[in-house]
Amino acid sequence: MDKNLNTSASLSFDDIGMIFPDGTEALQNISFDLSRGEFITIVGPSGCGKSTLLKIASGLLEPTNGNVTVDRERLGYVFQDATLLPWRTVSKNVELLAELHGTGIQERKKLVQESIELVGLEGFEDHYPKSLSGGMKMRCSLARSLTLKPPVFLFDEPFGAVDEITREHLNEETQQLFKQEGFAGLFITHSISEAVFMSTKVLVMSARPGRIVAEFDIPFEYPRKPDLRFEADFAELCGKVSVELRGSHS
Amino acid sequence: MSIIEEKQTSSSTIPTQPSRTKKYVAAFMPPLILGAGVIGLWYYISFGLLEEKRRFLLRPIHSVIDVGFLDGDNRSESLQALWSSTEVALIGLSISIGLGFILAILMSQAKFMERAIFPYMVTLQAIPILAIVPLISFWFGTGQRSRVVVCVIISLFPIIVNTLFGLQSAERGMHDLFTLHHANRLTRLRKLMFPAALPAVFAGLRISAGLSVIGAVVGDFFFGKGEAGIGQMLKKHANRLQGEELLSCVILSSALGVLVFWLFGVLQNKAVGRWHEANSATS
Numbered sequence: 073m074d075k076n077l078n079t080s081a082s083l084s085f086d087d088i089g090m091i092f093p094d095g096t097e098a099l100q101n102i103s104f105d106l107s108r109g110e111f112i113t114i115v116g117p118s119g120c121g122k123s124t125l126l127k128i129a130s131g132l133l134e135p136t137n138g139n140v141t142v143d144r145e146r147l148g149y150v151f152q153d154a155t156l157l158p159w160r161t162v163s164k165n166v167e168l169l170a171e172l173h174g175t176g177i178q179e180r181k182k183l184v185q186e187s188i189e190l191v192g193l194e195g196f197e198d199h200y201p202k203s204l205s206g207g208m209k210m211r212c213s214l215a216r217s218l219t220l221k222p223p224v225f226l227f228d229e230p231f232g233a234v235d236e237i238t239r240e241h242l243n244e245e246t247q248q249l250f251k252q253e254g255f256a257g258l259f260i261t262h263s264i265s266e267a268v269f270m271s272t273k274v275l276v277m278s279a280r281p282g283r284i285v286a287e288f289d290i291p292f293e294y295p296r297k298p299d300l301r302f303e304a305d306f307a308e309l310c311g312k313v314s315v316e317l318r319g320s321h322s
Numbered sequence: 323m324s325i326i327e328e329k330q331t332s333s334s335t336i337p338t339q340p341s342r343t344k345k346y347v348a349a350f351m352p353p354l355i356l357g358a359g360v361i362g363l364w365y366y367i368s369f370g371l372l373e374e375k376r377r378f379l380l381r382p383i384h385s386v387i388d389v390g391f392l393d394g395d396n397r398s399e400s401l402q403a404l405w406s407s408t409e410v411a412l413i414g415l416s417i418s419i420g421l422g423f424i425l426a427i428l429m430s431q432a433k434f435m436e437r438a439i440f441p442y443m444v445t446l447q448a449i450p451i452l453a454i455v456p457l458i459s460f461w462f463g464t465g466q467r468s469r470v471v472v473c474v475i476i477s478l479f480p481i482i483v484n485t486l487f488g489l490q491s492a493e494r495g496m497h498d499l500f501t502l503h504h505a506n507r508l509t510r511l512r513k514l515m516f517p518a519a520l521p522a523v524f525a526g527l528r529i530s531a532g533l534s535v536i537g538a539v540v541g542d543f544f545f546g547k548g549e550a551g552i553g554q555m556l557k558k559h560a561n562r563l564q565g566e567e568l569l570s571c572v573i574l575s576s577a578l579g580v581l582v583f584w585l586f587g588v589l590q591n592k593a594v595g596r597w598h599e600a601n602s603a604t605s
Contacts, residue, residue, distance in 0.1 A: 155495040159517040172503040
């Protein structure tokens with residue numbers, strides 16, 4: 073239905089606008105493409121409509137203007153909260169989406185084991201979410217989406233609630249997953265260094281109504297090492313993004 | 323190295339021993355002390371305050387045990403009555419659970435259902451039983467069926483309210499997740515709303531289980547046709563000024579209430595204890 077075989081883009085936004093029923097204009101003229109091999113991060117101030125854009129991409133919200141083209145059958149989507157079901161163990165949580173998609177049990181078990189290994193949660197399969205740390209909950213949430221082998225993966229500020237060191241680890245692992253699994257990633261955050269560290273491209277979004285006001289290609293090679301954060305080029309790029317972000321604020 | 327190890331072993335073994343005893347003491351001492359106090363007060367009232375001829379108002383505890391529980395005839399009569407009331411409570415509670423679940427599920431599926439049904443549930447809950455006793459006896463007679471009806475009216479509401487609250491307690495994000503992956507109504511109910519509702523459902527069940535016993539006794543008090551239950555026994559003993567038997571029936575019916583409350587607490591622990599955050603301490 074949403075498949076568009078004429079373009080190479082896995083996800084494309086065409087002049088998206090969003091005005092909520094209460095009159096707030098959340099998004100204006102958003103147009104860009106996301107292709108395989110790309111990891112695009114949108115940075116913007118809180119409440120600029122970044123999350124709204126992901127909801128539109130996934131079909132949870134209908135835009136009031138424009139079109140989205142994406143295959144929603146196997147869409148990876150990680151929310152701000154891990155949204156794990158507290159009554160299911162880690163492995164049962166990871167299994168959920170495959171269950172909803174009607175995957176056979178044998179195939180399911182295999183996918184679950186693979187995904188749990190990918191995010192490094194081996195040994196925690198039988199733990200309930202209440203006994204996991206914030207970072208581990210997020211890993212479990214990532215693993216859950218990975219079972220879909222998603223061609224497109226949406227990240228809605230997933231690491232906002234974990235501590236700095238855990239966040240850096242998760243950033244490193246996410247860019248590894250991006251390279252290994254080969255999905256097209258669309259990531260939302262308000263952390264500039266997180267954006268620059270993981271992405272092939274960073275888009276800066278203005279405050280409400282959200283518009284794309286700047287675009288930066290990030291040239292660093294994958295896999296990116298943790299030390300990258302201390303290099304001059306990295307700091308310079310972060311600085312440029314920061315200037316644009318400040319400009320968009322006022 | 324060795325010093326640190328020593329410190330660790332000593333600190334891990336020594337304090338646990340007294341702390342466990344302390345825990346038991348802390349858990350059991352306060353109710354035991356209060357219980358002893360109550361028994362003391364009871365004796366004081368029986369022997370200190372009441373004269374011989376007014377002592378039937380509060381018989382001393384040992385004669386309650388003697389006459390109410392150790393006397394064979396009295397005991398078998400009370401236990402039979404208790405069983406009859408237990409039957410009513412169980413039937414009534416089962417109906418309440420079935421009816422409550424159905425109504426709560428209906429209300430959880432559409433807002434207009436909730437708007438339509440809920441006010442009547444509140445009204446039903448607010449009706450004083452005494453006011454509809456005549457109606458119940460018109461419609462259902464004065465036997466077991468009416469006793470069950472009273473029991474259902476009294477125990478239904480907490481199940482509906484708690485089940486509905488539980489079904490609506492799953493977070494928005496979880497619903498989004500199910501929406502994203504095209505889960506149908508039944509899957510959503512089965513895999514998301516039911517499990518999310520369990521802690522609240524059990525909270526409701528525990529309350530209703532206790533209420534079903536009260537309902538059975540109250541129902542029996544008004545509708546005494548057929549096998550006599552605890553309510554009829556209370557009435558009979560009160561009329562005959564049989565203080566010991568009266569008190570033993572009170573104790574029996576409270577014990578039944580405590581038993582079902584505890585039973586559902588155990589069930590709750592089995593069902594949701596492993597994953598639910600707020601594990602209740604009283605079970």
